[in-house]
Amino acid sequence: MKRRAAFMLVPTLLMAAAFFHAVVLAQEGPIGTLAVLMAGQHIDAGTVTASSDGQFLTVTYQTSGGWVITETHLAVATSPADIPQKNGNPIPGKFPYKAEHSPPVTEYTLLIDLEDIGWPPPPGDPGDPAMMLCVAAHAVVVQLDADGEVVEEETAWAAGEDFPGKNWATYFFVEEQGNGFWPPSP
Numbered sequence: 001m002k003r004r005a006a007f008m009l010v011p012t013l014l015m016a017a018a019f020f021h022a023v024v025l026a027q028e029g030p031i032g033t034l035a036v037l038m039a040g041q042h043i044d045a046g047t048v049t050a051s052s053d054g055q056f057l058t059v060t061y062q063t064s065g066g067w068v069i070t071e072t073h074l075a076v077a078t079s080p081a082d083i084p085q086k087n088g089n090p091i092p093g094k095f096p097y098k099a100e101h102s103p104p105v106t107e108y109t110l111l112i113d114l115e116d117i118g119w120p121p122p123p124g125d126p127g128d129p130a131m132m133l134c135v136a137a138h139a140v141v142v143q144l145d146a147d148g149e150v151v152e153e154e155t156a157w158a159a160g161e162d163f164p165g166k167n168w169a170t171y172f173f174v175e176e177q178g179n180g181f182w183p184p185s186p
Helices: 002-023
Strands: 024-027 031-040 042-054 058-062 067-077 097-106 106-112 132-144 150-158 172-176
Touching: 031 058, 031 132, 031 172, 042 132, 042 172, 058 132, 058 150, 067 106, 097 106, 097 132, 150 172
Parallel strands: none
Antiparallel strands: 024 031, 031 042, 031 150, 042 058, 058 106, 067 097, 067 132, 132 150, 132 172
């Protein structure tokens, strides 16, 4: 009986660990919103951080685990519906902020003037969707061998909410903090 109870406990603990990991993929903190950069749906390849000083939105891609970035695509809007997409699937090639990185990089930062993306919205209550910015951060990441040759390549998304389409693309929100500013940039 004890063996059966232990056998049943292991899958339960594994499911709980997976749930906890999924819950903390995008979280708000003192430096803004931090999202895990998920490569190939299940590989933690780094982070994407979004924060603002009230005039500029700073978005930083940073890799870990030996991954490097060869392309970045970023869209920021006041609603997920305003992110370029077709049939609910985002189209990274149509995102307004994009770059190729040759040689590959481990960190890339964009500074976006909030007026360029229609911020600030009309006044509203904090937590109101109108008081948040939607961030869709996509990248192509690779791992290199000692000679600099690509040994693995994956697409990656900053983890968060699913787009309504059939692919695994995601977005996250950066919330206005009630004082007219988001958490300050680091």
